[in-house]
Amino acid sequence: MKKIILLAVAFVSFATITSCSKDDDQASLQGKWEYFKEGTANTSGQEFLVDYQHQAGCSKDYSIITASSIVDHSFFGSTCEEEIFSTPYTRNGNTISITVEGETFTAEIKTLDSSTLKIYSIDPEFPGIIDVTVFKRIN
Numbered sequence: 001m002k003k004i005i006l007l008a009v010a011f012v013s014f015a016t017i018t019s020c021s022k023d024d025d026q027a028s029l030q031g032k033w034e035y036f037k038e039g040t041a042n043t044s045g046q047e048f049l050v051d052y053q054h055q056a057g058c059s060k061d062y063s064i065i066t067a068s069s070i071v072d073h074s075f076f077g078s079t080c081e082e083e084i085f086s087t088p089y090t091r092n093g094n095t096i097s098i099t100v101e102g103e104t105f106t107a108e109i110k111t112l113d114s115s116t117l118k119i120y121s122i123d124p125e126f127p128g129i130i131d132v133t134v135f136k137r138i139n
Contacts, residue, residue, distance in 0.1 A: 034062045037134035
């Protein structure tokens with residue numbers, strides 16, 4: 001469940017901003033986004049990223065972003081079972097918020113352009129660690 005919540009936070013974060021990048025003020029969040037990199041950052045902004053590990057032999061995990069919700073598609077197991085998690089979100093500037101099982105999670109958009117989205121979120125269980133998720137647009 002924790003992974004689903006973190007994925008939802010990540011998707012909520014990128015699903016609501018229409019533009020954050022100085023290079024591409026017309027970038028849109030709506031569409032289909034694939035998980036690309038994941039990792040952590042320290043308080044000085046140094047990132048430690050690795051390739052996102054999709055389930056071998058399955059479709060790649062992705063999210064579909066609409067104007068009001070994020071629908072996360074994850075694939076797992078030997079039969080590539082698909083798990084779908086949908087959540088509405090709210091936005092205030094570059095901060096995105098979702099509520100899951102009564103707990104509110106927030107994330108910050110760090111990069112958004114026509115092909116890449118990077119978000120930072122803080123795990124409530126480990127407030128000194130910043131989770132970093134990078135997505136690439138697939139349509």
